[in-house]
Amino acid sequence: MSPRTPLDTVKHAAATPDVQQPFRELGMTEDEYRRVRSILGRRPTGSELAMYSVMWSEHCSYKSSKVHLKQFGDKAPASDALLVGIGEQAGVVDVGQGYAVTFKVESHNHPSYVEPYQGAATGIGGIVRDIIAMGARPVAVMDPLRFGAADHPDTARVVHGVVAGIGGYGNCLGLPNIGGEVVFDPCYQGNPLVNALCVGVMRHEDIHLAKASGAGNKVILYGARTGGDGIGGASILASETFDSDKPSKRPAVQVGDPFQEKLLIECTLEAFAEKLVVGIQDLGAAGLSCATSELASNGTGGMRVDLSTVPLRDHTLSPEEILMSESQERMCAVVTPENAERFLAICEKWDVTATVIGEVTDGERLEIYWHGELIVDVPPRTVAHDGPVYHRPMARPGWLDALQADTPDRLARPRTGDELREQVLALVSSPNQADKSWITSQYDKYVLGNTVLAQPEDSGMLRIDEETGLGVALATDGNGRYAKLDPYAGAQLALAEAYRNVAATGARPLAVTDCLNFPSPEDPAGMWQFAEACRGLADACRTLGTPVAGGNVSLYNQTGDVGIHPTPVVGVLGVIDDVARRTPMAFAEDGQMIYLLGDTREEFGGSAWTDVVHGHLGGLPPAVDLERERLLAEILINASRDGMIDAAHDLSDGGLVQALVESCLKGGRGARIVVPDGLPAFTFLFSESTGRAVVAVPRSEEVRFTGMCEARGMPATRIGVIDGDSLDVQGEFSLPLTELREAHTRTIPALFGHTRHA
Template identity: 80%
Template sequence: MSLDTVKHASETPDSEQPWKELGLKEDEYARIREILGRRPTGAELAMYSVMWSEHCSYKSSKVHLKQFGEKTPVNDAMLVGIGENAGVVDVGQGYAVTFKVESHNHPSYIEPYQGAATGVGGIVRDILAMGARPVAVVDPLRFGAADHPDTKRVLPGVVAGIGGYGNCLGLPNIGGEVVFDSCYQGNPLVNAGCIGVMKHEDIHLAKASGPGNKVILYGARTGGDGIGGVSVLASETFDDTKPAKRPAVQVGDPFQEKLLIECTLEIFKEKLVAGIQDLGGAGLSCATSELASAGSGGMRVDLEKVHLRDATLSPEEILMSESQERMCAIVEPQHVDRFLEICEKWDVIAVVIGEVTEGERLEIFWHGEQIVDVPPRSVAHEGPTYHRPFARPDWQDALQADDAGKLPRPQNGAELKDQVLRLVSSPNQASKSWITDQYDRFVQGNTVLAQPEDAGMVRIDEETNLGVAMATDGNGRYAKLDPYTGAQLALAEAYRNVAASGAKPLAISDCLNFGSPEDPAVMWQFAEATRGLADGCLQLGTPVTGGNVSLYNQTGETAIHPTPVVAVLGVIDDVNRRTPIAFAEEGQLLYLLGDTKEEFGGSAWSEVIHQHLGGMPPAVDLDREKLLGEILISASRDGMIDAAHDLSDGGLVQAVVESCLRGGNGARLVVPEGLDAFTFLFSESAGRAVVAVPRSEELRFTDMCGARGLPATRIGVVDGDAVDVQGEFALSLTELREAHEATIPGLLA
């Protein structure tokens, strides 16, 4: 087959092209022809198809995402916001932290190990591209029913992939979640996050400026793996009724990535780059078009110079390949030799593939023949924008009217005891140590909090003990009942978790996982959740610095629950002042902070005991969340509390059981006046935490809460070797530990 050059395309306007097979719509193909004034070449068609995919262009979501910019709260910490590889915030002492969460959902279902591993690799390179050293990863995960046979295929592979890649990189895995629900059957959610640290002056951006500057591709060779992978695969719904687009999943090499990281950091240290971009979704198509689009001129690339693993790859395949462990740098001519020297030192392949030009076009050549001549912005930043129709689904009212508060409740202490045991041993509430023990949580020696703590925390300065914390949260059951409130509850819980650790919340990243945008009901869920998150961030003062949208998460007509996952980053001046969840000393007084109400919609109790989803989720009071956070941070800093645990899934009893098991001490609890034992134990009212207060600090702590107007109710004491709810039941720690820890190994080992 002869090469499809720009000249040939101009001379053969009627040649048929596989635009539909590449995921383009008819009007999109017509728009490409209009932009170019001719039909595209095969290489141009490949570039537009991957860059205009849902995953890369956000064509269905960006009309809603602009709220994150319009409603950005005033925050002096923000250094780099939405639009770059990752957001960057100032954490003091001259340090900046960059962080982001992204999805790798569909590849992880097709090939669990490599899908999850390359998800970690991709997010790490995003952080690296900002100029930062990656210091920790997190992994919010969602799987189908815990006892479903396919979960036993997908989950172990995903966990092994995350652990295998992250452990080989020497990055501690400090947080995340594992949630089971049948709605994720056939469409697991594998979200991955990373935190990186740098000095302010080391921030790098993805742009190609300066005519004559060289374009250098470095890292692994380019192969046939992942062609159209995350870009096209993540823009399609799995459907058993027709051949699905399931291209090869990317293949990761963590040892190559480790070399790439160290090589890049040395290059940064010597200030050799004028712009940089990692190669992730859409590969070279993305890197070249985005660098040129964000720069001041054009770019010329000689594609035959790319080092290949497979010599048979066509130019189109090279441009679409999503082979891992690759970066693209813009380097001034006088720095090229030194750049290549450093790459050689680290055994990283590097080659000059082009240069920045005076013009305004991205031009790509193959052995001297021009195969691409496009305005780079039209590829990278001016793709389609869809105003998808959205409408509140007709079943929403009935779902909300099916009130969980009407479900049968335990009538005596024996029934309460039985239901507590069932709750703490249920897959979602049981210990996840079988999973997290496969991750290295303490490599590098700077991890001070990790799973199962409320937030992960790492020290970033060994002299001052400055640290950062991160928590990720999201409850698809809440969001199914009310997407607006559900998104705010995810934000509130992650915010609360960070504050409970003693860190001050600064900013958020998000990963918005939803079904098909072509379904008006799903689009309504997305619009409501996005609006809720933007409004919530404005109220809490935590800007969205970046994130990811993952759509088409459904099998056939069945969509997942709307699942907005929120990652909150916080800063703590001294990690020695951190607050763990463990009830570590007998005699500590237990206080319940916040108001407990009859709120069971979407609750763990309704799911575990009654397999029910209905009603309204807990109400959100973000002013109360802010106040609670301030109290938790102040109490941690001033030594007024020894432990804190937020109340969320499973309510008070779940939190108390976890804190008792973590510390190896029991607790005697007294049901407060005005509450029945059931509501006291199982309610999932938001804006609450349980804290352990040393007796010597009780008066100072309660005075602070009273002065600030935060309800603080003494509910018991750390004591004995059981969770003893006075007048109702007692459960020994031995019995609770067996119930809590046996479930996941029993299902998966």
Template identity: 65%
Template sequence: MSLDTVATAQANPDASQPFAELGLKPDEYARIKEILGRRPTSSELAMYSVMWSEHCSYKSSKVHLKQFGDKAVKTDALLVGIGENAGVVDVGQGYAVTFKIESHNHPSFIEPYQGAATGVGGIVRDILTMGARPIAVMDPLRFGPADAADTRRVLPGIVAGVGGYGNCLGLPNIGGEVVFDETYLGNPLVNALCVGVMKHSDIKLAKAAGAGNLVVLYGAKTGGDGIGGVSVLASETFESKGPAKRPAVQVGDPFVEKVLIECSLEIFAEDLVVGIQDLGGAGLSCATSELASGGSGGMKVQLDKVPLRDPSLSPEEILMSESQERMCAIVEPSKIARFLEICEKWDVTVTVIGEVTDGNHLEITWNGELIVDVPPRTVAHDGPVYNRPLAQPAYIDAVAKEVINVPLPTTADEIKATVLKLAATPNLADKSWVTDQYDRYVQGNSIQSQPDDSGMVRIDEKTHLGVAVATDANANWSYLNPYEGAKLALAEAARNIATAGAKPLAVTNCLNFGSPEDPGVMWQFAESVRGLADGCLEMGLPVTGGNVSFYNQTGAVAILPTPVIGVLGVIDDVRTRTPMSFDRAGLDLYLLGETENDLAGSEWAYMHDQRGGIAPTADLQREMRLIDLLVAGRTKKIFSAAHDLSQGGLAATLTEMVLRYNTGATVQLDNVGLALLSETPGRVVVAIDPARTAALTSEAASQKIALTKIGTTGGDSLVINDAKISLVELRKAHTETFPKLFG
């Protein structure tokens, strides 16, 4: 096939081009021609198609995501906000922490191991490009029914991919979720979060400034994997018969990435780069156009200099390839020799592929022929923006009228049977089968991880300064009321950090939804964004960035609206954290917060095939007072343990607490069925030494948080009213589910 150059495009203006196959609409193609004043070359078409895809351009979500800026919290803690590879916050003592969460859903359905592995690799590079050392990862996961054949196909591969890549990088996996629901059948959600740490002076940005500076590609060679990944795979609904288009999923090599991390950190330490960008979604198309538009706008690239794994790749394929473990840096000529020297030391492939110019176009040549000549901002930032139709789905009013009618236990036998049934259900069962495949302790700074409410890592070994991170989403509540669901997920993630005694500081998000072309899905999305933006404003927490994943849909069946909210908090001394559970007898157990009749969207209702009713309403003022109480409880040494109530209510919380250190408890509850199974938000169980009763009572009163004594710790059973459940029997129920399902 002859090379399609800019000159050819001008000479043959009417040549037909496969824009539709590349995911572009006719009006989008017309807009590209209008920008260029001619038809695009095939290489330009490749670049626009990947960069204007839903996954890269946020064309359906931009109009709503603006709220995160419009309602932004003014805080000195935010050092880098939305728009860069990841947000950065000040955590004190001269340290900055960067964190972000992204999705790799569709690739993980097609190729579970590589899809999940490269999801981890991509988010780690996003953190690295900010100038930070990655220190921990997390992985919120969603699957179809636990006993479904396809879940048995994808779950083991996805878990192995997350563990295999992260473990090889030497990054502890400190948290996440595994949730099952039939709407994720055929559309598993693989969200990956990474946290990195640096000094304030180390922050790096994606910009190509300074004419004459060099464009340097380093890391792995470019191959044919992942071509069209973001434009076709992540930006299209799966048909009910399975995906029609199956571009090659990216293939990762964690050992190459580990070397790339160390090489990059040494380069950063010597201040050898002006700008830096990783090659993730959209590959070189993204890196070159974003760096150029982030800087002065002019750049020349010689595409034939790109080192290839597969020499048969066409220019278009090289521009679209999403091969992993690659970075693009802007380096001053005076520093290039040292840059190359460091790459050679680490045995990292490195090539100068171009230079920054004083023009305003991105020009790419192939063996001396001009094949791309575009204003870079039109590729990277000025893509189409859709204000898509949205309408409240009919089901919203219908489910609100439904009355939750589930059996509530009253007798000792019923209480015991209920607690054992909840302990064994896949959404609440022990997840050790999953988490034991992850290294939680590598690097030696993990303070807590699964099954704690949040993950926590120490970032300074002298002062013991640390950060805590939690991710949460309750898709059942978001289904009933997307606005409240997003607020409730935010509140839960913040509460999960506070139970350990850390103070919430900043928010990231991964918004997973069905097709944006469905007005009902678009309404769910818009309401979720509005809820999260309002909630963050009220709680004084900045949104530092995130990810939107649309088209999580098989045929007409969309996933439940699943906004995964990540909250990062800071703790001045990790040695003083409040543990999740108690390890001795003689402590008093108290419930913080009031219990209402909140069975709508609960796990117990779901287990009885009921998904209706009215979701709880988030009381964020009370949540903030509860957070203050939990942080004070740590600093004033009031609590021996604290554990959040969420899915499964008090029954699940007590199960997890007594099994953690094999220490029983005796609990007395009024209205026992509702007390055990309600999922009213804003509640925490705390254990205290009886000598601290007055201190707890005083703190709770000052924060206007309801306080109820429910029992004491000790023994070898969980005793609830007249029901006695031996810890041996409870542990058997809780731990056998996953090995039985997945071998």
């Protein structure tokens, strides 16, 4: 940091304009540093430089992405359900009966490669605090994950650490993990994606926002003491690519304490219940720099803080380090003077350290003191919201034409029933399509007693109201292979699959959260991919009527000059009036008819079959038909509500055969399947055409169900019956469920189940 002999106060900074400052080491460009000097009319103090550097980082300021993210607001569909949208810590949706649900997904990618256990654990902790800060009780988490090649020597280290971190933190908090994804691909080898979603529930009147209003109101820091862990961690680390020659780009990862967070949750909710809180902000990336500047910026005045009152674990920390520390389990509340004593008493009851560190002023500045000396004097909005905005150069990558021209048409297809059988087994036992129970069994799915559906169902589902059965469903999806071939379509396909997964359980999709994981924005090709994905997602949300309620951008996901596949992960939240009417995926009753909804076409670009059988990526992804997705959702929701179907499963990665295998194994029932006339068995089984689902219809409901589909113009083809103990594709092959189960379940334990990695 800058020299502090004498202490680098505002007065000292004004008197020493020529002092050299380490802005580059803190991730700032020369232009950004000059802009800070222009804003302040002098050089910044070391503490001010620390604040601007972390708050203007890519992770905190969205400086390369915000020009594209504007589309989510500009193109947002009208929605009566959206109560709080983009700009707050998490979106809030009206789900009826006076209940509101808040949900958000964020990334903790880079820290989870450096230190997998703590990186993943604190990713869960951070997203949970975002939900608390909105006024809600957290009720569940989800974890979309991407790892390197399943058989790479380093992948086990990352998988073991990440899974243990997610399970350890979430289980200790007593939050069920109800869904997510696990994908393996060499592109994530040096850069795994650890995205975490949390959902919380509250009444409408309990919504809280991050703002500091009311001159004289007290600013209270409460939770864990501040230490040296994570200084510049998420904010700086997530704004740089990994480079083995630059160890300085791998700062310390935060250390989490879920038991402290559990106390923080209960303490905060009790303070909310007593209406003690005017404004609140969690301390995540950028720590106190973020909390103080954002609270002040969002309020109606300024703020004065005494940094020397901050409770410390490490008393050697400098003011700059205290401001940058990303120590976990901390929050900042704004409380009226008359309520401050009661707020502190609640913190003491829950054994949560709490200290008044400042107050709201009627000025326009954020002023921070250190033992009586003014070390920060800034307009808070310039720190929190008016950072740099970059219109990065963009260019469609030159290699894309050749990639798209390399279609799967040239790939050898199975010619006999035996070859089909062999490739079905290869598909369902591949790491991406195999059963993930080894991972998900390490998470508690049912704690709190309100989990209705959880992995491996299409969506996680939670009961919100015990009396009426009101519930919500959530699904996250994303396919980096599709997005590599076409980022515009890839983002839309991610939304379409999550939307379809929610509808398959009987819930009506309401709103979207997203985590946009991309390579370096300084690469014009990577920036083009990001811009196209944003455009695609915004256009699709408008068509489907599902506004983006909030989310996260994670850039610089690459090692050296090798980037990940562009990976937009999309979460969709839906509502169901009565969870007793939900539709599971399992084929559970012999004699029920199996129907395929939608059209099957020759669409194999980016498919699981091309990857598993041929190691190929090329062509175009499946075509997107959002109107068909909307119609399919209506069919699935109405059929579920009216009792016309007993099982439903969306078709996505692996096509129809993957869905059939999963539904048969989940219910322990076989199926006899007939290939429709005019459709090759290979295409029928492996195509990944979208807008499709497979459903099980009781014989008593068959006429009513097919009549509804016909009236609405939805193709519905009867393809078989639930029967026996094999998956029998007549005229092609038969696979006993015992053989399918062994193939489907052996892969992940064989890869990761016997060797523990620190």
